[in-house]
Amino acid sequence: MQDETKVGKFIVFRIGDCLMALSISDVLKVINYPSATSGGLKGMGLVQLGRHTIRVFDWHEEFNASSLPNLPDRQSFLVISRTPQGELCGIEVDEPPNLVELPLEIMRSLPSSERQSPALTLVSHAAVISQKDTTTTIFLLDMKRVPYQAIAYTG
Numbered sequence: 001m002q003d004e005t006k007v008g009k010f011i012v013f014r015i016g017d018c019l020m021a022l023s024i025s026d027v028l029k030v031i032n033y034p035s036a037t038s039g040g041l042k043g044m045g046l047v048q049l050g051r052h053t054i055r056v057f058d059w060h061e062e063f064n065a066s067s068l069p070n071l072p073d074r075q076s077f078l079v080i081s082r083t084p085q086g087e088l089c090g091i092e093v094d095e096p097p098n099l100v101e102l103p104l105e106i107m108r109s110l111p112s113s114e115r116q117s118p119a120l121t122l123v124s125h126a127a128v129i130s131q132k133d134t135t136t137t138i139f140l141l142d143m144k145r146v147p148y149q150a151i152a153y154t155g
Contacts, residue, residue, distance in 0.1 A: 005103045005104075005105060006104045007104065008023060008024075008107075009023070009099060009100070009101055010023055010024060010138075011079060011099060011100075012099075012138060013093040013095065013098070014093065014095055015059050015094075016059075016060055019136065020139050020141055021102075021138050021140050022079065022081060022143070026081050026082070028082065030078070030079050030080070030096070030097055031049075031078050032078075045057075047078070054088040055087070058092045059122075077092075077096055078091065078092060079091040081143055083143060083146060102129075106127045107125045107126075108125060109124065110123055110124065110126055120139075123139040123142065123145075126138065127140070
């Protein structure tokens with residue numbers, strides 16, 4: 001009898017110094033996020049996508065990305081998801097995300113005592129991957145923990 005390890009599919013992306021992941025079931029789409037569009041909405045944390053106005057989460061400051069240059073021509077991407085209320089939202093990332101399969105057995109729930117920083121309140125689990133001389137930690141975002149205020153739907 002084979003011992004099959006259950007794996008989950010995740011979209012993995014970097015925000016600052018951290019690797020973050022969302023379950024593929026939580027990701028609707030990944031799009032280019034041009035820095036100079038949206039007619040002033042970007043400064044308010046919003047973006048217009050077709051007939052939807054959605055909230056954009058830029059967590060670079062929370063995840064120690066202050067060392068990254070804030071260049072106007074920097075290419076960004078949005079990982080589009082939904083809040084528990086069903087509202088669309090986007091997470092701004094600097095590099096194209098990757099689709100990664102991770103064994104579910106390596107996912108460890110973070111104790112509430114480890115979630116003292118505002119950024120880690122968004123995280124439910126961590127996966128530690130060791131390969132050769134490198135250890136990588138990937139934090140799993142929990143969309144149920146993302147603070148959200150309703151955003152207008154223009155239709």
